[in-house]
Amino acid sequence: MTWRGPTYRMVDGERIDGAWCHIWRRYRPGDPYYVDDLIVFADGAITCGDRTDLAGLRKMLEQGRLAVTDPALSPPPDARSKWSSRSGGPLTSDGFLLEVADRIEALAERPTAGQRCWDAIRRFQQEPSEAHRELLRAAYLAVPPHLRIYVLGDMDRQDRPLRILLTDIGEAVDGDGPVVTAEMHQSVLDYFDEGDQRVQREQERRAVQFADDPAEPGRPALVSHETVYPRGWPEEPGLFVLRNDFPARIVFAGESYASVLHGYWALSAAEASDRAGIRDAASGREAHDLGGGAARRKDWPDVRLTVMAGLLRAKFAQHPELAQVLVSTGDARISYTGFSDAPFWTDAPDNRGRNWMGRLLELIRSELVARQLLLSENPNAVGADGLS
Secondary structure, eight states, X not given: OOOEEEEEEEETTEEEEEEEEEEEEOSSTTSOOEEEEEEEETTSOEEESEEEOHHHHHHHHHTTSEESSOTTSOOOOOOSOTTTOOXXXXXXXXXXXXXXXXXXXXXXXXXXXXXXXXXXXXXXXXXXXXXXXXXXXXXXXXXXXXXXXXXXXXXXXXXXXHHHHTSOTTSBGGGTSOBOOHHHHHHHHHHHHHHHHHHHHHHHHHHHHTTTSOSSOOOOOEEXXXXXXXXXXXXXXXXXXXSTTSOOOXXXXXXXXXXXXXXXXXXXXSSHHHHHHHHTOSSHHHHHHHHHHSOBOTTHHHHHHHHHHHHHHHHHHHOHHHHHHHHTTTXXXXXXXXXXXXXXXXXXXXXXXXXXXXXXXXXXXXXXHHHHHHHHHOTTOOOSSSOO
């Protein structure tokens, strides 16, 4: 099955994450099947028309109310050789139930069947006893049959090393494969050891290459929404001070502007008369409309990022209280959204968005933090980044 997500439901104010896939469903025996959504949640609840659980899902499959493959299609022919087949086993109701149970484990952030199989592999590597081989066998068989070829993440050998290891010496793998020897069992252990060594070398290489990567995960993304206040901005606008139309007068390149938006669109205009009109506009939105309708400087595409960065630096350098709001966002990614700004500046949902405003705000934030650290160590230091 192809699982999609994310989805969720709310229970007593708590978000329960879920995932969904398509399944064939019918109301009663004899009715035609149709494609429906089967949704599973981290707490074990399952929805397909009715709310149920794993036991209920099994019953619906046994009764023929649900089907995991298109009932109108003929079943695929059996593989002529299980050992040489490059495909996973066919999707069955039992295999699908194992897959659903595994999906619930993943949503609940518990070990999946594949992870438990790897844990069993590690135990057997450390102590290759018969008891540990039986535990490995049970862990491998708990993986949905149609997904077992993927459990080792090896596109070439697939799950063959495990199938060799779980076959007794003197027996043929899968009944039609090679007869297993003690040397073959040892070669599988060597295969896992070599894989561990490659992983260790890659981890050591990445430790050097990613030496400056933060050890801890960052804050969740912060979304800066476009907001209209017809009666004026509130006394405590909070994160809305990050918006370019927020009224914070700045001096930049020898001129005074009522907001970043005033400065940006005034400086984009080719004619001095247009620049003056935009600069003196009653609001940021009006400055935007005037600027958008004015003739643009020929070099504007090449300099607009530099101009915007300069305006933002001026805003937060000249208004320390606003700078503290920006710094308070920590290392969160800033997603700058809005319908009034071009996708070049915003985090538009259709993949056209470049989110340059969010990226510039993150840059200015890092400069502010660096300057604060510099001043804490040397109060007489003068920053060279334009924020002093």
